[in-house]
Amino acid sequence: MLSPPREIKPVVPEDDPRLIVNDIVYPSETGSVRAHFARPKGDGKLAGVVVIHEIWGLVPHIKDVARRVALEGFLAIAPDALSPVGGTPEDVTDVPTLIRKLDSEATIKNFVAAVKYLKTHPQSTGKVGVMGFCWGGGMANQVAVNSPDLKAAVPFYGMQPVAEDVPKIKASLLLHYAGNDERINQGIPAYEAALKKAHVEYKLYMYPSAEHAFFNDTGQRYNPEAAKQAWDRTISFFKQKLT
Secondary structure, rough: OOOOOOOOOOOOOOOOOOOOEEEEEEEEEEOOOOOOEEOOOOOOOEEEEEOOOOOOOOOOOHHHHHHHHHHOOOEEEEEEEOOHOOOOOOOOOOHHHHHHOOOHHHHHHHHHHHHHHHHHHHHHHEEEEEEOOHHHHHHHHHHHHHHOOOOOEEEEEOOOOOHHHHHHOOEEEEEEEEEEEEHHHHHHHHHHHHHHHOOOOOEEEEEEEEEOOOOOOOOOOOOHHHHHHHHHHHHHHHHHHHH
16 A cells, blocks of 8 residues: 655645636535536636545545646546545545445446536536546546547556456546556556457557556655656647547
8 A cells, every 4th residue: 555645735726816716615416515616717618527536535635636737728626535424634644544444336436427417507618528547547437438428538558447348338438557556557458358349449558668547746755757758748638529
């Protein structure tokens, strides 16, 4: 198990003058879900992106990632999977245990509801994508399975869905994996085979020198080169598929 993320200066602070940033609550069939929401200033309609956190919950790093996405010209929402139990606590030491106790079906529904929230937002074009990291990468795959309205999904080193669920995916996929991540990577061959069989559009990138969680600049496995490459590819993919 990795150590909890450390606090560092955000890439995009909450008071960035180019953005409107709020902590919001949106509805789901399982109850209300807390989330961090960011969008560029202005009245133009924009595509939306759901940002799904790691197993540490909705920490400052993930809120920062949502703001980075917003600066690229999207409505960005980062839901808190721990909303049913009061939200992510300030001390995240025990958060992985709390995450594992969540009802997985309800959790997926809460993230699917975030897609609906962005799709129906007054400033939305109706096109929505999702990205997620580690545990959230697995959730991004599940959102792709369970949300036919989703246009694009970008799981970072995420657990793959079971093969029989893959034909339900209607979104285009961009899959990022770390070369040194045996547990997650052992699921790649079956996933690729199922994607090809179901004719799901996807592109897969492997970052040979990177480890699991390489994108997280607050963690001990941060790989700046791989993170930048994956980020640039992700934003390009979202702009191609959502705008």
